[in-house]
Amino acid sequence: MKLAVVGGGSTYTPELVDGFARLRDTLPVEELVLIDPAAERLELVGGLARRIFAKQGHPGRIVTTDDVAAGVAGADAVLLQLRVGGQAARNQDETWPLECGCVGQETTGAGGLAKAMRTVPVVLDIAEQVRRTAPDAWIIDFTNPVGIVTRALLRAGHRAVGLCNVAIGFQRKFARLLDVAPEQVHLDHVGLNHLTWERGVRLGGPDGEDVLPRLLAEHGDAIAEDLHLPRRVIDRLGVVPSYYLRYYYAHDAVVRELGTKPSRAAEVAEMEKQLLRMYGDPALDEKPELLSRRGGAFYSEAAVALAASLLRPQSPSWRGDVQVVNTLNNGTLPFLPDDAVVEVPARVDGTGATPLPVPPLEPLFAGLVAAVTAYEDLALTAALHGGRDRVFAALLAHPLIGQYEYAEKLTDRLVAHNREHFAWA
Structure with missing residues (x-):
């Protein structure tokens, strides 16, 4: 191989x-x-x-x-x-x-x-x-x-x-809190990449007992602290949002916070x-501990599992593994276009990834998913075809921007900082 x-x-x-x-x-x-x-x-x-x-x-x-x-x-x-x-x-x-x-x-x-x-x-x-x-x-x-x-x-x-790695990170975190093997934890993970919620945490399989209410009752403070959100927000949502939802749920506070410290890029x-x-030390023959602070925890395990399922020889007795991936919607979330890419549990085998059925998404989450999907479509059009008007349209559509004055200023700055990468600029 x-x-x-x-x-x-x-x-x-x-x-x-x-x-x-x-x-x-x-x-x-x-x-x-x-x-x-x-x-x-x-x-x-x-x-x-x-x-x-x-x-x-x-x-x-x-x-x-x-x-x-x-x-x-x-x-x-x-x-x-x-x-x-x-x-x-x-x-x-x-x-x-x-x-x-x-x-x-x-x-x-x-x-x-x-x-x-x-x-x-x-x-x-x-x-x-x-x-x-x-x-x-x-x-x-x-x-x-x-x-x-x-x-x-x-x-x-x-x-x-x-x-x-968001889903596998939650799986490993919840397994530690529950004191079970990670393989016993299955997530009702739904949304778009970097816009997801854990609506259930099931033991033993996709149809197992949902222990999310227990996790929130017993470990809600620790979960909220990891997400940098107040415990009361997690309790009111009744789900565990990915840490990227903080940019939506606490936008202004995050902007103030980011303005007071070096960028993450500078730290990295x-x-x-x-x-x-x-790495230049010829005596080093294992990944150093510092690498754990670089980001991307558990990516290797997720990558191995995904590649192994995609490349495994087909057999009548094997019907694929369930993994959280990004793949075509194809009716999984019926309010989105079929060619949208969603992040959900899917059955993975040599033919690719087939999403498992997802219960209807609550309006509180569905509205944001629909808006960001529309932005992603406009963003892809801008990436493929260029042009200031397409950049402006994508920025105006994004829920974190949405005001024409902001979109105009951001268009100017985006183009100015990326001219060397844009043949059309």
């Missing part, structure tokens, strides 16, 4: 490699190709990756290259984890929206639109190279904003599934410098 990772020079890659090494019985990787144009970073990350495999006795071969077409050729699965513009572009995404009184965040609001517009054309170009050199490969997209990027891939006819950039120095 051959896997390719586009963006393989990321400081996060050793987390993935560690997962591939530990879980090799689930996903028997024979060749892992790390692809990245940043030669110096790739050399450091590739060296540590080989040492991790060697320490854990993994027989697979690790190859590094800056050639996408050669790297993905013949791959069974291609994992996308790229960041167009690097942390410098992310820092801009997290700062200039604040100048207009709006949240500065890399996947949500105006910053998320900027990232989508830089990213979608690059991802589609990579996907076409995959189509030419590995036509049967699955594309697993980690690249944010996952919902918009995955929608672009699926609209273009690629074999793609989007993946986020400094962390990456330290990590790369560590």
Whole structure:
């Protein structure tokens, strides 16, 4: 089995490699190709990756290259984890929206639109190279904003599934609180990427006992603290929102908070410098503890599970695994278009991801999902075709913006900070 990772020079890659090494019985990787144009970073990350495999006795071969077409050729699965513009572009995404009184965040609001517009054309170009050199490969997209990027891939006819670590993070957190194995926890997870709610926490299977009321009663304070929301808000909702809902439920407070401290991009950039120095140590043969602060917890486990299900040989007795992924709506949420991308539990096998039935979504959540879906459609149009009017329309439609004066100012800043990435600007 051959896997390719586009963006393989990321400081996060050793987390993935560690997962591939530990879980090799689930996903028997024979060749892992790390692809990245940043030669110096790739050399450091590739060296540590080989040492991790060697320490854990993994027989697979690790190859590094800056050639996408050669790297993905013949791959069974291609994992996308790229960041167009690097942390410098992310820092801009997290700062200039604040100048207009709006949240500065890399996947949500105006910053998320900027990232989508830089990213979608690059991802589609990579996907076409995959189509030419590995036509049967699955594309697993980690690249944010996952919902918009995955929608672009699926609209273009690629074999793609989007993946986020929010659901697996909640699964592991709830398992610890309940003192059970993570495999015993199944989530009634619903919404869009970075706009989701846990409406149920079931033990033993998708139809098991719902222990969410017990979790909220016994651990509501801890859950609320992790989400940076008041306990009373969680109790009134009766569900557990993802931490990205804080940008909606406490927008003005978050804007004030972000204006008083360095951006997350600045923190990550400094962390990456330290990590790369560590990766250059020939004695280091495991992922360092500092990497846990980089973000992306449990991505490796989720990625292994998804790739293993997509690539598992078909048999009459196996009907796929249930995993939370980003895939086509196709009637799952009937108030959304079929080609919208939703984040829900789905049955995953060699044919792809088929969402499980979802109970009707309460109006309190459905309205926001519908509005953000409309924004995502406009954002994808702007990413594919460019133009200031399309940028303005997407910004005006976003629930975190929604005022023409803000949308006009944000359009000016988005274009000004991204001219090098936009051929039309």
